[in-house]
Amino acid sequence: MNQIIDEICGEDFISICTFDFFEELFEMIEEKKIHMGKAVLLLKRIGSCRTIYGIDVNVFFHPLLNDTFQEMIVEEKKKEEKNEKLLVDLCECCILLSEGRISNEIFEFCLPFILKVALRKEKSDETQKEVEMALLTLSEFHLFAGIGIEMFFDEITWIIKHHQKHGNLTRLAYQSAWKFLIRRLLFDEKLEYVVVNSLQFVKEVRRVLDELMGYVDWKRMNEKEVKKSEIYVKELIVIERWIQTLGIYFDCWEIFYEDCSILVCYIDQVFQAAKDNHREICYQCVRSFEKAAGCCCVEFEDLIKYGAVDAILEVIQRQTMDDRITYESFRFFMHISTALKKKWKSEIGETKRKDTKKKLLEKFEEEGYEDSFTKFYETFHFLNRKPIFRELSFDISDYFVKI
Template sequence: MIMDACGNVERKKEIQEMPLFDKFSKLLFELGNYNEDEQKVKIEEMHKLIAKMNKKELDCAFSKETFNKINKMIEEDKLSFENTFLFLRQAGHFKELNNFKFYSFDESQLNKRIRKMIVDEEKKKEEVNEKFLVDLCECYLLHKDCYISEKLQNICIPRHLKIALDKEESEKAQKEKETALIALSNIDKHQEINKKLYQNGAIEIIRHHQEHHNLTRLAYQSIWQFYTNRQHKERELEEIIVNEVHFFREASREMEELAKCVDWRKTEKVLEKTKEVQIILKWIQMIKRLTWNARTWKDEFSELICCNVCLSRAARENESEIFEECSSLLLDITRMKNVDVDCLLKKGVIDLFLEEFLQPTLNKGVAYQSLDFFPELFGKLKKKVNNERSNEERETTKLEIYEKMEEDGFEDIIISLGEILSFLGYNNSVYFSTVLE
C-alpha cells in the first residue's frame, strides 16, 4: 500500500517535470482510453497546457500527426464528435487570439473527414442537423489556413453570419457569436469570396453592435477583420469601411477601452498573455493594413493618431511588441500623402519619436523607425504648396520643429545614432541642414 502511494507520488512528480509538449502528447496518446466524461476533463487539461505554450511548442503540438491521431480515434469510436468539437473549438479560439497558424491541419486526414462531412450533411436539406453542421463548419474554418472552396464558402459563411446576427444576449449566445466570428476572421484576405455572400450580413452585425454593444470585444474585432480582409479584393468597400461604418473611429475607441483594462506596470511576460493585449495587437495590425489602402485623409485619423501616441507611451516600458507596432503604424501614417505635418506636431507624434532617444535603453526596432520618421517628416516640410497662407503656416511649423530639436540637443543625438547605425549597415541618413531650405 505504501509502495503504491510512493509510486503514485513519483509518477505525479515525473509528469509535473515534463516539458509542456510532452505532457500534451501524453494526454493525447492516452485520450482514447477514457470514457466520454473523463475525456472532457483531459481535454480541459490539454487546453491549459496550450495556453502556456510558446510558438515552437504549439507548432509541435499541432502537427499533422496530432490531427491524424484525432481522426483515427474518431474512426475507431474512441472519441465522440462532441469531444472532438470541444477540443478543436477551444484550440482554434486560442490560435486565432494569438495570431498562430496551424498549416498542418490542411494536410491532415481530419481536414478531409470534416470537409466531406460538411458537404454530406448539407446535402440532407430538410433533414440536416443544423447544430452539427455549424459545429463542423466552425472547426473547419478555425483551423483551415489555405484555400476554401466556393461550395464550402456557400455552406459555412451564411451560417456563421446568421449566428452573429442573432439578437439573443445571454452569456452562451455571446460565446457562440464570438466563436462564429473568430472562425470567419480566419479566412485569408487573399481568398476570393462573392460579395453577395457576406456584404449585407457583415454590415448589419457591425451597425447593430455600434448601436447596442451586443458583441464581446474579440467578436467585434473579428467581424471587422473578416470584413476588412475582403477590401483586398473589393476596393469599393473602402468608402463603406471609412465613411459609413467609421472604421478608424471605432478602432480608436475599442483600443482606448481595451487599454483601460490593462495594468501596464506588469512585466512583459505577464502582459503578453493577457487577452486585452492580444486584441489590441490585432486591431493595430488590421489598421496598418487599412492605412496603406486609405486614399483620403479623414478627420477620424486625428483620433487614431492620439490613441496610438497614448498607447505607445503606456506600452513603452513593458510591452515592446505593442510599442513597436504603434510606432510602425505612426510611421505609416506619416508616409501618407494627405497627412498634415501640423497634425503630427499637435498630436504628439514628433515628441513621441524624440522621446525614444532619451530612453536609458533604446528599443532597436523603434530606433530604426525613428530614423525613418525624420526624413519623411522633413520631406513633407520641404514640399511647396500653391496657397501662400499654407506656405507661411508650413514655415512656422518647420521653425517650431527645428527649434525644439536644436534646443533639447536632439539633433546631435539623432545624427550620432544615425552614424552608429550606418556603421552597422543601416542605410538611411538624416540631414538637418536641409530642413529650412
C-alpha cells in the first residue's frame, strides 16, 4: 500500500483517499481487522504525501480517526516508560493529516520526540527517511503559535549547520528544516539576524535553487509528464516549497538586509524557467513577488532591477491565468501603487520615490500594461462574485503609478 501511495499524486491521490476511505479504515481499526501500528504508518505516509503535494487538508481530515490518535497519545503520556516510536508516529500522523487540529498541549508534549528523530546522525537509508519525515512534520509547525521556541532553536540551527558542513540530509528534509525555522520569524523576530547572517540564508537559497534547477529539463517536461516522473517529488516539489518559503520570509521580514533583495532575482529565475509548463510553481513565484512588494524592507527599485515587475507584467498580459495568479498579480500592483502615492519623510527619500515612479511609468507604457490591465478591470464586477477577489479595490487608480 505504501508503494501505491508513493506512485499516485494530485487528482488521483484525492480520488483514492476519500472520506469514505478513511471511514472504512476507521471501522477496520474499531473492529480490529487491521493492526493499529500498521494503520498509523499507512496514514502517516498518506499525510506526508498530502503535505508534499500541498493538497487541501479538508480532503483528508477525519475527526474520529484524529480523536482516536490523540487519545492514544494521552494514554501513552501517562505511562512511566513511554513508547517514543509510537508517540512520534502518532504525532506525525495527526499533524500531517489534520494540519493542526490537535491540542497545543499534545503537540508540545510530542515536539521533543520529533526533534530527537530529526537530530539523528546515522547515514542509513532508513534513518534518512525517518529524519525527512520528522522535518517535514515540523515544517507544518506554524499552526502552533510560539510553542517550543526555546525548545527547538539550538536543535534546528544545529541541523542546518551540520548539513551545510556534511550534506547529510535529503533535499526535502533540508528544505523542511528551513521552512520550519522561517515560520518561527512570525513569533520571534530576533531570529532574523541568525537566519540571514549565521545561517547564510541568501547564499543557501541561491546554491540550492541553482543545484535543483540544473536537474530539471524545463522545456521537455510539461506538468502532466512530470507528475508521472520520480523527478517531480525529488526536484520540482522541493523547488516549489523553497519559493513558498521565500514568500513566508517576505511576509515576516522586518529588518533591512541589503543582500536579501536579490532573493527576488532568484524567484524570477525560477519563474522564467517554469512559466510555460509548471503553473503551480509559477503561482508560488507570483505569490512571493506579491509578498516582496508588500514587504517594507524590499526596495521598489529592486523589484524592477531583479525582474519582478517584468514577470508580473508578462503574467497580466497572458490569457491563461487562473484566479489565484490573477489575484496575486493585482495585489502586487496595489502594494506598489499604495506605497508610491505616499510622500517619504526625507528629501533624499522623496527624490528616490519620484525617480522610481518615473521608471515604473516608463516600463508600464513600454509593456502596454494599462491596456492589458483595463481589459481585466472591466470584468471586476464579475470576478468580485468569487471570494478570492473580494479584497481587491474597485478603484482603478489603485493599480497604476502616476507622476
